[in-house]
Amino acid sequence: MKILITGASSGIGEGLARAYATSNNELILLARREEKLQKLQTELISQVKSINIVIADVSEFKILQEKIKKIGVIDMVILNAGISIGHSLEITPFEDFKRLYDVNLLANHAILEVLLPLFKSRKNGKIVFISSLSSLVAMPSSKAYSSSKRALNSYAESIRYKYKNNGIKVINILPGFIQSEMTDKNRFKMPFLLSNADGVKKIYNAIEKEKRFYPFPLKFYLIIKIFNLLPQFLRDKIVNSLY
Numbered sequence: 001m002k003i004l005i006t007g008a009s010s011g012i013g014e015g016l017a018r019a020y021a022t023s024n025n026e027l028i029l030l031a032r033r034e035e036k037l038q039k040l041q042t043e044l045i046s047q048v049k050s051i052n053i054v055i056a057d058v059s060e061f062k063i064l065q066e067k068i069k070k071i072g073v074i075d076m077v078i079l080n081a082g083i084s085i086g087h088s089l090e091i092t093p094f095e096d097f098k099r100l101y102d103v104n105l106l107a108n109h110a111i112l113e114v115l116l117p118l119f120k121s122r123k124n125g126k127i128v129f130i131s132s133l134s135s136l137v138a139m140p141s142s143k144a145y146s147s148s149k150r151a152l153n154s155y156a157e158s159i160r161y162k163y164k165n166n167g168i169k170v171i172n173i174l175p176g177f178i179q180s181e182m183t184d185k186n187r188f189k190m191p192f193l194l195s196n197a198d199g200v201k202k203i204y205n206a207i208e209k210e211k212r213f214y215p216f217p218l219k220f221y222l223i224i225k226i227f228n229l230l231p232q233f234l235r236d237k238i239v240n241s242l243y
């Protein structure tokens, strides 16, 4: 299988690259940090059919699309590249907000604008979105991140409905907290934090089982689900008591 993984230079993306590094897979790893990708390429080269790296900033849409076109036909894309901009109650500067939306949401459409026609013509293709459990709750300190991932859920669902008869599988993964460079920066207690290895294993299994919607860890998801069933005034009370 030929697989493109965005954001493969660290964290979840790097873990998924290792998980898919088997003799029948051709990997294409995309990110900005060349040294990190080269190191991973050298490490995995003997385990895979082939491994190539693509150095790209996913927020430079035109350049990104040219690079994706050069890759050509693939079987699966894992849209994992993402950023957070810290948790703050201050007004998010517009440029930071925009950059986050560019990376977490719009870059995925830039990539799929190239790949969807190829998947459609072959009647085959898997699209994996890496969303977040935080897309299911609105907290005053993560306005940009949560809303970008909520928009991603909606986009993933639309793509799934639209292409259901075209042999295209859409898998939306909503992780809770997983140890990575992103979460290493968090200065608050992260409930149900998973090790990188455990988180990646769950994501890998969900992809292999072609789960359409996979929120985890289950306990964390159920708490959020119950919270969302409460009347608005009660949710307001609970959230306001936390800040």
Ligand SMILES: NC(=O)c1ccc[n+]([C@@H]2O[C@H](COP(=O)([O-])OP(=O)(O)OC[C@H]3O[C@@H](n4cnc5c(N)ncnc54)[C@H](OP(=O)(O)O)[C@@H]3O)[C@@H](O)[C@H]2O)c1
Pocket: 006, 007, 008, 009, 010, 011, 012, 013, 030, 031, 032, 033, 034, 036, 056, 057, 058, 059, 080, 081, 082, 083, 103, 130, 131, 132, 133, 174, 175, 176, 177, 178, 179, 180, 181, 182, 183
């Ligand atoms: N860790 C968690 O708890 C958690 C929970 C829910 C969802 N997620 C999601 O999981 C995904 C991976 O995050 P992670 O936790 O593994 O964090 P991470 O270790 O910081 O990895 C982020 C990856 O995205 C790449 N990236 C960031 N900006 C990019 C850009 N402009 N162009 C190209 N690549 C870019 C980074 O590569 P370069 O810096 O080399 O470009 C890196 O490989 C993200 O979408 C995140 O929102 C994470």
